Amino acid sequence: MSETNTAPKLGGESDRATSGVEIRLENVTKQYGGQRQPAVDSVTMTIPAGETVVFVGPSGCGKTTTMKMINRLIEPTSGRITVGGQDVLRLNPDELRRGIGYAIQQVGLLPHLTVGQNVGLVPGLIGWDRKRIADRTEEMLDLVGLDPTEYRDRFPKQLSGGQQQRVGVARALAADPPVLLMDEPFGAVDPITRGNLQDELLRLQEEMGKTIVFVTHDFDEAVKLGDRIAVLGSQSRILQYDTPEAILANPADETVAGFVGAGAALKQLTLRRVRDIELEQLPTATVGEEPAAFATRIGGRKGAVGLVLDDRGRPLRWVTRRDLDRGGGSLATAGRPVEDSVDRASTLQDALEALLTADAGYAVVTRSRGQYAGVVGLDSLMGTIRALREQYEDEDGAPDGRQGDGPSGSQGGGTGAAHG
Amino acid sequence: MNWLSDFGSFVAGRWEQLLFDSYLHVSAVVQCVVIATVVGMLIGVAVYRSPFGSAVATAVTSAILTIPSFALFGLLIPVLGLGVPPTVTVLVLYALLPIVRNTIVGLASVDSSITDAARGIGMSRFDVLTRVELRLAWPAVLTGIRVSTQMLMGILAIAAYAKGPGLGNQIITGLSRVGSANATNAAVAGTVAIVILALVLDAVYVLIGRLTTSRGIRV
Ligand SMILES: Nc1ncnc2c1ncn2[C@@H]1O[C@H](COP(=O)(O)OP(=O)(O)OP(=O)(O)O)[C@@H](O)[C@H]1O
Numbered sequence A: 001m002s003e004t005n006t007a008p009k010l011g012g013e014s015d016r017a018t019s020g021v022e023i024r025l026e027n028v029t030k031q032y033g034g035q036r037q038p039a040v041d042s043v044t045m046t047i048p049a050g051e052t053v054v055f056v057g058p059s060g061c062g063k064t065t066t067m068k069m070i071n072r073l074i075e076p077t078s079g080r081i082t083v084g085g086q087d088v089l090r091l092n093p094d095e096l097r098r099g100i101g102y103a104i105q106q107v108g109l110l111p112h113l114t115v116g117q118n119v120g121l122v123p124g125l126i127g128w129d130r131k132r133i134a135d136r137t138e139e140m141l142d143l144v145g146l147d148p149t150e151y152r153d154r155f156p157k158q159l160s161g162g163q164q165q166r167v168g169v170a171r172a173l174a175a176d177p178p179v180l181l182m183d184e185p186f187g188a189v190d191p192i193t194r195g196n197l198q199d200e201l202l203r204l205q206e207e208m209g210k211t212i213v214f215v216t217h218d219f220d221e222a223v224k225l226g227d228r229i230a231v232l233g234s235q236s237r238i239l240q241y242d243t244p245e246a247i248l249a250n251p252a253d254e255t256v257a258g259f260v261g262a263g264a265a266l267k268q269l270t271l272r273r274v275r276d277i278e279l280e281q282l283p284t285a286t287v288g289e290e291p292a293a294f295a296t297r298i299g300g301r302k303g304a305v306g307l308v309l310d311d312r313g314r315p316l317r318w319v320t321r322r323d324l325d326r327g328g329g330s331l332a333t334a335g336r337p338v339e340d341s342v343d344r345a346s347t348l349q350d351a352l353e354a355l356l357t358a359d360a361g362y363a364v365v366t367r368s369r370g371q372y373a374g375v376v377g378l379d380s381l382m383g384t385i386r387a388l389r390e391q392y393e394d395e396d397g398a399p400d401g402r403q404g405d406g407p408s409g410s411q412g413g414g415t416g417a418a419h420g
Numbered sequence B: 001m002n003w004l005s006d007f008g009s010f011v012a013g014r015w016e017q018l019l020f021d022s023y024l025h026v027s028a029v030v031q032c033v034v035i036a037t038v039v040g041m042l043i044g045v046a047v048y049r050s051p052f053g054s055a056v057a058t059a060v061t062s063a064i065l066t067i068p069s070f071a072l073f074g075l076l077i078p079v080l081g082l083g084v085p086p087t088v089t090v091l092v093l094y095a096l097l098p099i100v101r102n103t104i105v106g107l108a109s110v111d112s113s114i115t116d117a118a119r120g121i122g123m124s125r126f127d128v129l130t131r132v133e134l135r136l137a138w139p140a141v142l143t144g145i146r147v148s149t150q151m152l153m154g155i156l157a158i159a160a161y162a163k164g165p166g167l168g169n170q171i172i173t174g175l176s177r178v179g180s181a182n183a184t185n186a187a188v189a190g191t192v193a194i195v196i197l198a199l200v201l202d203a204v205y206v207l208i209g210r211l212t213t214s215r216g217i218r219v
C-alpha cells in the first residue's frame, strides 16, 4: 500500500502507521459572487498528518466549501492552503486531486461503469498498468467488505445505498492517497449500516494513518471518528478545535455545548476503552471448589460478590455469600449466571451497560479467549469521568484555530485513546 | 387488384433504378446526419453550461425548422446552385434542432454529484466531458439523431426539386406527369420505399443504441 507517488509524504510521529501529510489553512476566505458575506471567512487551521479531523457545524456554515477548497474544487478567494507543505494553488488541480481521496454523500459513482471500473478510475488516471489496477481493485473491494467476484462487474444501480457508499470509499482509497476528504460519506444510510461503515473506517484508518478531513452534522459520529473535532459556526468560524474528549469535557461556549447536546458524560465513556483503566479483582473460584471455603473468601461485607469460573477460567456465575450460605448445592448452580461481559477493547460505555444489566454492580472483563481478566465497577467509571473533567478544566484552551499546531501534550495522549 | 399487379410490374421493371435511388437516398441522409451530429454535438457542448447560450442555440435551430423546406431550397438555390450543395445544406440545417436540443438536455441532466465526484477524484474537464457527461447524455443524443434521420428521409424527397439525389426523383417525376402512364406508380413506389427505408433505419438505431449504451444506464 505504499508504492504510490502521488504527493510527497511527511513522516508521522504517532504510534500507528502514518502515510498522511499535514494540511494547513491560512486565512482562507471564500466569497461567492453575488453574496454579501463570505461563505468562509478567514479560516486558519492545521490538520496534523495522519489524523482524522471532523468538521461539525450547522447546515450552511461552510463545511463543504472549506473542504472543497483543499482539493480546489472550489478556488479560495484569498488565503493559502498547503498539503504536505506544498501550496495547492501552485499545483495542477487535476494532479492535486488525484493525490487526494474524495468521497461524498451522494457517492457519485459513474453509472455507466462497473463497480470495478469505478474503483480503478484514479489508478488509471495516474497511469498504472491493467494488471496492477485489477489487483488493486480486488484488494480495495475486499477492504471495504464487498466480495470482488460478486460485485466487481455489477453496475452502481445494482447496489444498495450502503454498498454504493462502500464502493465510494474504495474508489477514494484506490490510489492510496495520503489525504482523504469525506463529505458526509455515510449520510444516506440507516443507523446500523452507518455504524458498520464507521467501524470499518476506524479499522482502515488504524492501518492506514491517512490525514482525513471528515464532514458531518452528527456530533456522535464526530466523537466516534475524530482524533480532533472542529466545531464550526457560521462562515466556517472555528468555535472550538480540540480532541473529542476535551470538547465533551469542556465545551468552549454555549453554541458548542448546544452542539455537543445532552449526555456529554455518556459520550465521554465511548471515548475510553476498558484497557485504559485499571481493573478491579473479585474473589474467584473454579466450579469444582468447595462452596464453604469460597464463602469465607468472599467475606461478609455488604454487597460482596465472587465469581465462579469454569475449568478454563471463563466466568460462569455471580455468587454472594448469602447464595452460598443457603447451602446444599455446588458452585455450578449457586448464584446467578454471568450473562454479559466486555473485553479490553470495549468502550467504557459498553462496560457501563454490562454493569447495569448484571445487578452485581460490576461488569466482567474477559481476555481474548473469554477468560476472566477482572471487573469494572461503578466507582472506577465515575472516577474516569471526574478525572477527564478536571484535566480539561485546568487547560481551559481558547477556542481558536491556532492552537492546533501539531499534537501537543494531553491532546496527543487523548488521541491514542480515542482509537485504542 | 388490377392496379396492384400493375404496380408490381412497374416495380419489377424499374427495380434497378429504385434500388439505386434508395441507395442514394439513404446514403445522403446518413451522411447529412453524420455531419449534423458532429456539428450539433459541438454546438451543444459549447453552450450547455450557459442557460443563455442554450436558449439561443435552441431558438435558432427551431427557427430553421419552421422554414418550409420547399422555401429553404428556393432561398438556397440562387446562392449554392443546384444538386448536392443545397441538398446537404438544407438537410444538415434541419437535422440540427433535435440533435442540438437533445445534446443540451442530455448534458444538462447529468447529475451534478456525478460530475462533482469525477472532478473530485482528478478527472480533467475534458475527461469529464468525454468519459462521463457525453456517455451519460448519449442515449438522449441518439434519440435526437433518430428523430433527425426520420425527418430527413422525408425532407430529402423535396430535394429532387433542387436536382438532389434520391427517391424524391421518383415521386416528383410521378407528380409532374399526373395522368400519364405509370405516373402514380412512380410516386407511390418512391413514397413506399422511403417509408420502408425509414423503418429499417429506425431498427438500425435501436441496434446501435443497444451496442453503444452501457448496461449501467439502460432503462
Ligand atoms: N456554488 C455556490 N454559489 C453560491 N453560494 C454558495 C455556493 N455553494 C455554497 N454556497 C453558500 O455558501 C454557504 C456555505 O455552504 P456549504 O455548502 O459550504 O455549507 P455546509 O456547511 O456544507 O452545509 P451542509 O451541512 O448543509 O452541507 C451557504 O450559505 C451556501 O448557500
Ligand SMILES: [Mg+2]
Pocket (backbone or CB within 6 Å): A063, A064, A065, A183
Ligand atoms: Mg455540505
